[in-house]
Amino acid sequence: MSIFYFVAFLSIFFALMTIFAKNPVHSVLYLVITFFTFTIHYILLNAQFLAIVNFIVYMGAIMVLFLFVLMLLNLNKDTEPLKSNLVKVMGVIAGMCLLVTLAGSFRVLQATGVDIVENTEIGLVGNLGKVLFSEFLLPFEISSILLLTAMVGAVLLAKNDPKNA
Amino acid sequence: METIVQEIQGVPLNHYILFCSLIFTIGVIGVLIRRNVIIIMMSIELMLNSVNLLLTAFSAHSGDPSGQVFVFFIMALAAAEVAVGLAIIVMVYRNTRSVDINALNRLRG
Numbered sequence: 610m611s612i613f614y615f616v617a618f619l620s621i622f623f624a625l626m627t628i629f630a631k632n633p634v635h636s637v638l639y640l641v642i643t644f645f646t647f648t649i650h651y652i653l654l655n656a657q658f659l660a661i662v663n664f665i666v667y668m669g670a671i672m673v674l675f676l677f678v679l680m681l682l683n684l685n686k687d688t689e690p691l692k693s694n695l696v697k698v699m700g701v702i703a704g705m706c707l708l709v710t711l712a713g714s715f716r717v718l719q720a721t722g723v724d725i726v727e728n729t730e731i732g733l734v735g736n737l738g739k740v741l742f743s744e745f746l747l748p749f750e751i752s753s754i755l756l757l758t759a760m761v762g763a764v765l766l767a768k769n770d771p772k773n774a
Numbered sequence: 775m776e777t778i779v780q781e782i783q784g785v786p787l788n789h790y791i792l793f794c795s796l797i798f799t800i801g802v803i804g805v806l807i808r809r810n811v812i813i814i815m816m817s818i819e820l821m822l823n824s825v826n827l828l829l830t831a832f833s834a835h836s837g838d839p840s841g842q843v844f845v846f847f848i849m850a851l852a853a854a855e856v857a858v859g860l861a862i863i864v865m866v867y868r869n870t871r872s873v874d875i876n877a878l879n880r881l882r883g
Contacts (some may be wrong), residue, residue, distance in 0.1 A: 613785045617793045624797055624820055628804030628827045633813060634779060640816050647823055654834040659842055663826075666849055671819065671856050682867050697814045700806030708799040715791055721813075731839045741846065752850045759854030767859035 613653060620646040633684050634676070641672045656732035790831040799826035811866070811873045812844050815859050 623646065626639040644667045671722035730736055741749055797820060804817030826845045833841025863873065870877040 613789070617789075621796060621800070624800045627820065628800060628808065628813070628817060633810055636813055640819070643820070644823065647827055649827065650827055651830060654830050656830045656834065656842055659826075659830060659845055662846070662849065666853065667823070671853060673844060674856060675816060680791060680865065682864070682873065684810075684812070684873060697807045698842075701803055702802035703797050703806060707802055708795065708869075711795040711799070712792065715788065715795070718788075718791070731833070731837060734844060736839055737842055737846075741843050744840070745843050745847075748847060752847055755854050756850060759857050763857040763861040766858065767864050 613639045613650075616646050616649050616653070620650070633679050637672060637675050638680060641668055644664075644668050654732075657684065658732055658737055787831065787835050790828060790835075794824045794828040797821075797827075806835070809875050811863050811875050811878075812860075814875065815856065815863070819852065819856070822848060 620643055623639050627636050627643060630639055638703040644663065648660050648664045648668070651657075658702055709729045801817045801819075801821035801824065804820065805814050808814055808817070826848055829841045829845050829848075833839060833845075866878065867873055
């Protein structure tokens with residue numbers, strides 16, 4: 610039980626470091642640590658396959674993509690645009706208002722939370738695959754089209770056009 | 775395996791909801807206070823991940839694998855979003871030599 614609170618504290622700490630770090634490269638590295646703590650959360654929730662996918666896709670692929678773009682554009686602390694303190698304070702206050710609103714609405718919610726099912730198998734590959742390929746077959750196929758579209762779009766957008774360059 | 779089950783049995787669902795909304799709020803604050811486009815996109819990733827974790831928590835607490843399948847779709851969507859978004863950032867940087875979000879406020883046709 611205490612593992613959850615410890616890991617949750619780590620996640621919140623590194624998430625805060627992500628948005629408050631001055632150097633963008635440090636920001637990306639803190640976000641990688643945040644995603645690693647999320648992987649631990651998935652393992653604690655018995656979602657073993659999601660933990661592996663989160664580890665490979667988020668930490669391995671997406672974060673490396675961010676890091677590559679940061680390094681490609683040669684961004685560091687000196688090129689970091691600064692926002693005025695007034696806007697920062699107002700942003701933090703607005704965020705806190707959102708949090709208070711959410712927490713206030715959750716007080717009405719009567720989540721019991723102790724009715725955890727003993728079935729520890731639902732997070733395994735076989736079980737998820739059965740659901741994914743029977744109940745969610747159409748969304749699965751559509752998401753493949755989404756990924757293809759994104760790939761074509763990214764290549765088209767980032768391609769250096771010799772006529773306009 | 776048994777110890778892990780006992781581990782999460784002690785954590786009420788309310789605490790997961792609060793924790794995920796806290797991470798979501800941190801993402802919102804990151805979007806509001808930063809001007810670097812890449813860090814804004816990273817904050818969006820943070821928000822998507824908090825939603826993923828909450829869906830998984832609901833799925834584990836109700837014993838229904840559908841929640842975890844939704845997480846797959848969100849992950850595919852996040853990957854597509856990052857690819858297109860970073861391509862747009864690279865293109866904008868090539869034109870304006872900056873990743874400042876304020877450089878985008880004078881869009882011309």
